[in-house]
Amino acid sequence: MSNPGEYALNSKAVAQATAEWLAKRGVTKREIAELTLFLQKDYYPDLTLRECEENVDAVLSKREVQNAVLTGIQLDLLAEEGKLMAPLQEMIHNDEGLYGCDEILALSIVNVYGSIGLTNFGYVDKLKPGILVRLNDKHDGEIHTFLDDIVGAIAAAAASRIAHRKQAEREEARGERGEDVQLP
Template sequence: MQYATYENTVEKLKKHDITLHDIAVIAYDSEASYVPNLTIVQVEEALVSILHKRVVQHQIWVALELDRLAEAHLLESPLQDLIDNDDALFGVDETLGTAIAMSFDTIGVTNYGYIDKIKVGLVGELDRKGKTTSAVTTFADDIVGALAAAAASKVAHKYATNIVASDKHLAK
């Protein structure tokens, strides 16, 4: 039995045209104004750390596999139709996304909700791709948003002491 690994997870993301850099850019944009001197490398390191969590790997694998099966028309209706059309009331895609984001405290969930709502960067690209082509990206866009939110949250937690110190300086 082959278990999920970081390398396998990154490979599965690549097969869906999802790069770690594109995810990190979303997270960076979310946190750069809060963390002075933040670098994209620091955000990428946070993302890599998140992708080493087995539960996150499993959630990614399930999500991307459901997109693949739907794209190949291998699911039974009504599930096939719900995923094909990224039905607004389906919500299972957001549930998997929320589970990933929740791994990093409530800030992860609020970051994810914001990213999912405004569809920034690769999240928006995947969402539009799913609506304008035969590709199914119902879960992929939510996974990207959740990973970006989790990475932003991890950065926020790591540098929280710097942010608090900076806020105290501003209050004087």
């Protein structure tokens, strides 16, 4: 625990840095939302890109997600600049198959809306649709070993959030939503 006199975290600064760094690394909200739409359009034919964008925003507003995004982009950047310690530099630079810390950070993003997002994360991470093709391209000098998993994870978490919301909407339409049930 830090002394509040010395250190006062500002959540807004963390959120802002997350948005800025995603933009600097060439990731737009629209592109993440397109992955989410790709994942959910068969289940919800009326789902719009706009709704997906709102759900991506909600995912990105979580501190746990912001922490993972910043940490992953930081490691990608350092690998790009060749500044990591010897074997880590090679592993991250080459997106080494036996290096799994990128998947671990991504999992912490997926988990924010529960385990139902696991399957969607694995699916886009393997198929690499949309923006993930570009992030995964190994020939442009840019390193996105962490970021491609992170973007897939944000899209998968947004898909989970949509699943929860759509259920709530259906129940409201049936007039079943009441006040919260509380433990005695």
